[in-house]
Amino acid sequence: MRLTVYSDYAFRVLVYLGTRPGERATIRGIADCYGISRNHLTKVVHQLGSQGYIETVRGKGGGLRLTRDPEGIGVGEVLRDTEEGFGLVECMRPSGRGMCRIEGGCRLRGVLGEATRAFLAVLDRYTLADLLENRDELAQLLAGPVPAPDESSEPSEPSASA
Template sequence: MRLTLHTDYALRTLIYLGIHTDRLTSIREVAQAYGISENHLIKIIHRLGQGGFVETIRGRNGGLRLGRPAATILIGDVVRYTEEDMGLVACMQPPDPEGLNRRGGCILSDVCRLRGVLHEALGLFISVLDRYTLADVITDRERRLLDNPLSA
C-alpha cells in the first residue's frame, strides 16, 4: 500500500495548520515550507475545505486554518477522504460510475481467498490510522522546524 502524493501533501498541510493554530497561514507559506507546488496545493486545500478539514478565509486578510481542532481530526478519515481508490488489487476496486464491475478479468474473483486476506489487511491498516488524531502526530520537533515560516 502506498499513499498518493495528494494524501501526503494533505497530511503535511494539516500538520502545518495544526502547528500554527494561533494565526491564519497562506498557501504560499505551506508550499514553501514543504517545497510543494502552489498550484498543486491549491487543489489539495480546496478538497480539504470541501471535507471540512480546512477553513479558507477569502480577502486581503484571509488565509487558511484548520476546520476543526486537531484532536478531532482522525488520520484515517483524512486518508479515506483523500485517497480515490483504496483497492489494493483490481478485484477490490469499487464499480465505476456506470456500475460496471472492474475485477480485472480475474476468473477467480468469486472464489478467491486472497482478496479477503487483502481486504482484512487494508482494514487493519485503516484501523491503526483511526487510532491517531492530527494532534497525536504533531511532534515538538516539527513545531520547532515549522514554527518560523519562510517569508513570502
C-alpha cells in the same frame, strides 16, 4: 499499500496549520516551506476546505486555518477523504469485478481486504493531535531552511485515487 501525493499533501497542510494554532497561513507559505508545488497544493486545500477540515478566507488578512481542534481530526478519516479507494488489486475495485479468471475461487481478495481493514483500524486510533505531540519541534523544523524543490520528482497531476 501506497498512498497518493494528494494524501501526503493533505497531511502536510494539516500538520503545518496544527503547528500554528490561531494563526492564518497561505498556500504559498506552506508550499514554500515544504518545497512543493503550489498548483497541487491549491487543489488539496480546496478539498480540505470543502470537507470542513480547514477554513479558507480570501483577501487581505485572509489565509488558511484549522476549523476543528486537532483532537477532532482523525488520521483515518482524512485518509478516507483524500484517497479514492483502497482496492489493492483489480478485483477489489468496483470496475475490476468479474475481470479475473480465478475470482470465484481466489482467497487473495479476502486476505488483502482484511489487511486493508487492519491498516485503517490502526490509523483510526490516531488524530492530528497525536501527530502534533511534538508541536514545538515541528514548528522549529518548519521554520528552518526551505528545501530546494525538485520539480523532476513531482507528479504531473495529483490524484485522489489509490
